Amino acid sequence: MAVRLTAVGTSQLNLASVVTKPDFTAARTIAGTSGLVMGFWKARWVRWPAGATLNTRYFLDGWDGAGALNSSGLDVTECHAVIGADVSGSQTFTGALRLRPRINYVGANTSHTPLNTGSPGDSDFTGLPQVPAGSGTAFLLVEGLVNIGSTGSPNWRFFAALCPFGGSVSSAVRTLGTNGATWLANTTGALLGQIFSRHGTNARTPAGVVMEHLALVQGDFPWDTVNNRPHHDAIAALAGVGGNPFLDYDDLVAAQNAGTLPYSNCDQGRGDITHWWRLENMSALGHIGSAAANAFAEDGTAGSIVDETSIAPAHWTGTPATPGITPPRLTFFGGAGTRNVTIAGTWTGNVERRWEVQATGVAVPGFDWAVRTTTAGAWSTSDVLPVGGPYRLRVRSQADPLVTASPLEDILVGTRVLCHGQSGVERSFQGSGQQPMGLNNLGIAVASGAQGMVVKMTSQYGGTAGTYAQPGMATGRMRSGETPAIGHGAINMLNQWHAVRPNHPLCIINMAIEGTAMSAWASNAAVEGGHPSWVYMGAVQPPGVTAGDGSGVVGFYAWLLEQHIDAHLIMWHPNMSSDAAVRASYRSEIDARFVNAASAPWLVLPPWRGHRPNTGADGIITRNSHILFAAELGARGFLGPQWSDVISDSSNGLHSAFNSAPGVPSATFPVSDGNQVGQARIGRGLGRALARVFDQTINAQFRMLGAWWTDDGNRNQINIELGRPARTLNGASVRADVCWVSEDNGATFVNTGFTAALDATATRLVLTKDSGTWAGTVRVDYGRDWPNPPAQTADEATVEPLLDGLIYDSAAWRGRTNLASPAGNVLQGTNRVLGAGVAGVAVTARGARKLVTFERMAGSRSVTVEMRALGTGALLASKPLAITAS
Amino acid sequence: MIGAVGRVGAVGGSRGRAAVAPAGPDFTLSNSTVTTDWGRAVVGELVPSGVDPGSVYFVLVGDPAGIAVENG
Numbered sequence: 013m014a015v016r017l018t019a020v021g022t023s024q025l026n027l028a029s030v031v032t033k034p035d036f037t038a039a040r041t042i043a044g045t046s047g048l049v050m051g052f053w054k055a056r057w058v059r060w061p062a063g064a065t066l067n068t069r070y071f072l073d074g075w076d077g078a079g080a081l082n083s084s085g086l087d088v089t090e091c092h093a094v095i096g097a098d099v100s101g102s103q104t105f106t107g108a109l110r111l112r113p114r115i116n117y118v119g120a121n122t123s124h125t126p127l128n129t130g131s132p133g134d135s136d137f138t139g140l141p142q143v144p145a146g147s148g149t150a151f152l153l154v155e156g157l158v159n160i161g162s163t164g165s166p167n168w169r170f171f172a173a174l175c176p177f178g179g180s181v182s183s184a185v186r187t188l189g190t191n192g193a194t195w196l197a198n199t200t201g202a203l204l205g206q207i208f209s210r211h212g213t214n215a216r217t218p219a220g221v222v223m224e225h226l227a228l229v230q231g232d233f234p235w236d237t238v239n240n241r242p243h244h245d246a247i248a249a250l251a252g253v254g255g256n257p258f259l260d261y262d263d264l265v266a267a268q269n270a271g272t273l274p275y276s277n278c279d280q281g282r283g284d285i286t287h288w289w290r291l292e293n294m295s296a297l298g299h300i301g302s303a304a305a306n307a308f309a310e311d312g313t314a315g316s317i318v319d320e321t322s323i324a325p326a327h328w329t330g331t332p333a334t335p336g337i338t339p340p341r342l343t344f345f346g347g348a349g350t351r352n353v354t355i356a357g358t359w360t361g362n363v364e365r366r367w368e369v370q371a372t373g374v375a376v377p378g379f380d381w382a383v384r385t386t387t388a389g390a391w392s393t394s395d396v397l398p399v400g401g402p403y404r405l406r407v408r409s410q411a412d413p414l415v416t417a418s419p420l421e422d423i424l425v426g427t428r429v430l431c432h433g434q435s436g437v438e439r440s441f442q443g444s445g446q447q448p449m450g451l452n453n454l455g456i457a458v459a460s461g462a463q464g465m466v467v468k469m470t471s472q473y474g475g476t477a478g479t480y481a482q483p484g485m486a487t488g489r490m491r492s493g494e495t496p497a498i499g500h501g502a503i504n505m506l507n508q509w510h511a512v513r514p515n516h517p518l519c520i521i522n523m524a525i526e527g528t529a530m531s532a533w534a535s536n537a538a539v540e541g542g543h544p545s546w547v548y549m550g551a552v553q554p555p556g557v558t559a560g561d562g563s564g565v566v567g568f569y570a571w572l573l574e575q576h577i578d579a580h581l582i583m584w585h586p587n588m589s590s591d592a593a594v595r596a597s598y599r600s601e602i603d604a605r606f607v608n609a610a611s612a613p614w615l616v617l618p619p620w621r622g623h624r625p626n627t628g629a630d631g632i633i634t635r636n637s638h639i640l641f642a643a644e645l646g647a648r649g650f651l652g653p654q655w656s657d658v659i660s661d662s663s664n665g666l667h668s669a670f671n672s673a674p675g676v677p678s679a680t681f682p683v684s685d686g687n688q689v690g691q692a693r694i695g696r697g698l699g700r701a702l703a704r705v706f707d708q709t710i711n712a713q714f715r716m717l718g719a720w721w722t723d724d725g726n727r728n729q730i731n732i733e734l735g736r737p738a739r740t741l742n743g744a745s746v747r748a749d750v751c752w753v754s755e756d757n758g759a760t761f762v763n764t765g766f767t768a769a770l771d772a773t774a775t776r777l778v779l780t781k782d783s784g785t786w787a788g789t790v791r792v793d794y795g796r797d798w799p800n801p802p803a804q805t806a807d808e809a810t811v812e813p814l815l816d817g818l819i820y821d822s823a824a825w826r827g828r829t830n831l832a833s834p835a836g837n838v839l840q841g842t843n844r845v846l847g848a849g850v851a852g853v854a855v856t857a858r859g860a861r862k863l864v865t866f867e868r869m870a871g872s873r874s875v876t877v878e879m880r881a882l883g884t885g886a887l888l889a890s891k892p893l894a895i896t897a898s
Numbered sequence: 899m900i901g902a903v904g905r906v907g908a909v910g911g912s913r914g915r916a917a918v919a920p921a922g923p924d925f926t927l928s929n930s931t932v933t934t935d936w937g938r939a940v941v942g943e944l945v946p947s948g949v950d951p952g953s954v955y956f957v958l959v960g961d962p963a964g965i966a967v968e969n970g
Contacts, residue, residue, distance in 0.1 A: 639936065642936055643935065643936055649936070651936045704963075708963040708964065715938070715966075717938050717966060717968050718938065718968055718970070720970045731970055733966075733968040733969065733970060734966075735958075735966020735967060735968060736958070736966055773955060773957070773969070775957070775967075775969065776969070776970075858970040859968075859970060860943040860944070860945075861943065861944040861945075861946075861955070861956050861967070861968065861969050861970070862940050862941070862942070862943055862944060862967070862968045863927055863940075863941040863942055863943075863944060863965070863966075863967055863968075864938050864939060864940050864941060864965070864966050864967075864968055865932055865934045865938070865939045865941060865964055865965050865966075866936075866937065866938050866939070866964055866965075866966060867934065867936060867963065867964030868934050868935055868936055868964075869934050869963075869964050870934070873962070873965065875958055875959070875960075875962045875965050876958070876959035876960065877925075877927075877944065877956055877957070877958060877959070877967060878956065878957050878958075878959055879923060879924075879925050879944075879946060879949075879954050879955075879956055880954060880955055880956070880957060881953060881954060882952075882953050882954060882955055883953075888923035888949060888954060889922070889923045889924050889925055890959070891924075891925070893927045893930070894930060895927075895930045895931065895932060895941050895965075896930060896931045896932070897931075897932050897933075897934050898931070898932075898933050898934070
């Protein structure tokens with residue numbers, strides 16, 4: 013579409029603000045580069061009315077300063093683009109060249125043109141032909157000022173060029189006149205104020221003139237250094253003729269800024285499209301470009317200028333080229349707001365980027381539009397965005413802000429946790445089989461405000477040499493309020509994380525693979541059943557299309573995550589190595605691939621099997637290895653709560669329940685997760701346990717701290733100090749069969765012959781022998797074995813009541829969900845392998861009252877301790893106590 | 899009741915040595931530094947004063963992480 017003047021002397025289009033000229037002699041910043049002394053150019057598509065009688069001069073666009081008449085009787089005191097030859101200033105327009113374009117630019121109170129040497133007058137370009145009047149043919153008219161010298165030594169040329177639609181390019185060049193120097197430095201002269209002219213009688217725009225795509229560009233038009241003229245190939249490209257790719261203004265400017273114009277002998281120059289009035293219709297008279305908004309409005313008889321069919325070549329109306337944004341490997345960025353979010357893309361010129369909150373469209377504070385330099389057609393932006401999201405990235409051309417990239421959306425910034433292990437971990441997020449995202453059998457919704465993602469490798473075994481299938485990555489989004497088809501263990505983990513770390517997105521990376529031993533990973537063995545070149549650790553790269561290519565499971569994840577992770581989470585049952593050297597090797601191999609996370613913490617969750625005999629590698633040996641692993645990690649290790657298989661899927665694999673609809677055990681695995689005792693409960697626990705790694709004030713947990721005889725002489729009652737108030741659930745009695753006593757200093761334990769109860773303060777577990785006394789060197793333990801074998805706990809309905817008699821931290825929230833892993837952990841840290849002086853806690857004579865720690869910590873802490881009266885509980889004294897931990 | 903509790907000295911001074919009120923129930927922590935690990939580490943003993951040590955017990959206030967009181 014275009015705009016057309018329907019009658020002479022009725023209307024013109026006036027800009028809201030006249031565009032004044034800059035000081036061309038001064039260095040300017042153009043296309044992101046400062047210190048440039050350059051000119052400008054202006055262009056438009058025009059169609060002269062067919063059949064008109066044209067024997068005077070006519071204005072196309074310019075500036076009608078005040079509507080006053082000048083000495084020549086013109087109403088337009090300062091005019092720019094003129095059609096018509098003024099023979100010797102006579103105002104007579106005859107002959108073959110009466111429709112030759114002429115150009116004026118105004119320097120205030122000096123001259124009407126920088127080209128003339130004498131009195132004001134039009135600036136003829138004698139080399140130009142007349143416009144194709146009368147034929148109804150459109151033409152492109154370009155004129156401007158070019159510095160063909162250098163910034164230090166400018167050499168100015170004015171040019172005008174003309175190319176009819178489908179025709180050929182003509183151009184003419186002039187040097188500055190005597191007024192030129194004054195005009196160059198002037199900063200009050202006008203470059204543009206109006207389109208068409210309605211005043212006066214002898215210079216008004218003829219009826220029927222159509223205009224479209226008027227642009228004002230700062231910078232130098234591409235210059236033909238051999239023919240010393242505006243490069244005709246560039247003009248041809250704009251006009252849609254010639255053998256080079258057709259361009260519109262932003263294409264041309266972007267290419268010249270990138271230095272990629274393919275024309276010979278071309279000084280490409282640089283450009284900044286400050287204004288581009290597309291003039292596609294009378295309802296869209298604003299401009300695009302880098303300058304502030306400046307729209308045309310009709311001045312005169314309303315409706316005299318109307319919409320018209322487009323006169324520009326077809327390539328002007330096609331979809332313009334836009335900057336490209338290369339999708340990141342993962343749209344979830346870790347670092348919790350401390351690391352750069354780096355996004356790259358393509359474009360021929362500089363771009364501007366803006367991060368905004370997707371839900372509101374408001375710019376993220378500090379991340380509104382800003383220039384990013386393009387080099388060799390590529391740009392990138394690195395921004396330390398705050399924790400949160402989803403964010404949207406917008407990118408646009410610096411030269412033409414309306415040329416925008418398709419935005420990149422759903423970017424999250426938060427914490428990424430890498431989960432290690434085998435099926436016990438893997439299936440807690442994905443359910444059974446090889447469904448990467450698992451099933452949301454319970455229909456659990458993502459908590460309001462929570463945002464998260466699950467990442468899992470597809471085709472993780474790769475296939476054999478004959479059946480290789482290239483591993484890839486699957487991602488699943490957990491969005492606030494939605495109920496996604498993602499394993500409900502993952503959703504519960506996110507929800508509980510969100511409860512204590514609100515609005516902090518969490519990314520769960522499920523790297524665990526069922527049936528695999530830590531030793532195989534540590535030795536970088538080939539993945540079982542997979543291509544021989546597809547290994548566990550491998551190189552940091554994605555696997556090949558036809559083979560593993562020496563890449564590895566860890567390597568692939570490291571590549572995906574740009575070798576950074578915020579935290580590791582590990583529970584490796586039953587094949588956590590009991591060899592410290594293997595564990596050290598595994599850790600170092602992981603660190604070698606995640607080189608950008610040298611201090612990332614490890615949350616170690618010892619397995620606690622309720623569903624199977626807790627002997628050998630199935631139980632306490634593996635648990636012990638986890639406790640050791642946490643200690644071996646030093647300051648990076650965080651010993652978390654036990655990972656308990658309250659209900660397994662009967663495959664003996666420490667698989668939490670996940671299979672069936674709520675309350676409907678499956679035919680294959682006689683369990684369900686209707687009461688959230690399996691995958692769902694594990695997930696809940698993991699959310700808080702992980703959060704506690706980053707904020708140890710989130711909650712605490714108690715452990716079995718010490719044990720002493722009520723009466724040394726009798727040795728028939730043992731007090732186990734818990735250090736914190738504890739309780740059972742639903743009023744159940746404490747189960748004695750999860751308490752264990754050794755009379756041979758930890759070599760063997762039994763769980764019979766005594767009762768168990770909490771004392772009046774609930775901070776002490778009391779074991780009372782049924783008869784007689786304990787002999788030998790006595791040690792006690794809790795939960796060494798959890799005698800709920802499959803035969804007794806066929807389904808969750810059976811096992812749930814058995815859980816009530818365990819002891820839990822008294823904090824309300826830890827209650828029913830305590831067992832399967834919230835950070836409030838039952839007596840963690842005492843379950844060691846059998847061995848004299850090793851397993852359990854020694855029972856001694858009662859010692860002094862003490863303040864103790866039972867976790868690794870550092871720095872100053874303050875706690876408040878109360879002294880109360882036995883029996884009444886009356887408060888006797890209270891005071892804060894400062895301690896310094898290391 | 900303001901002014902009715904106790905007689906804490908008399909403005910203008912008193913003659914002779916001031917009477918020392920009996921100490922009320924109190925306690926101290928014998929040590930305040932500790933090297934921690936994932937097992938139990940003793941910070942210090944809680945030592946009652948002004949009260950029969952066998953008639954009291956200690957509790958923590960709040961939910962401090964990784965810290966506990968042992969009453970034996």
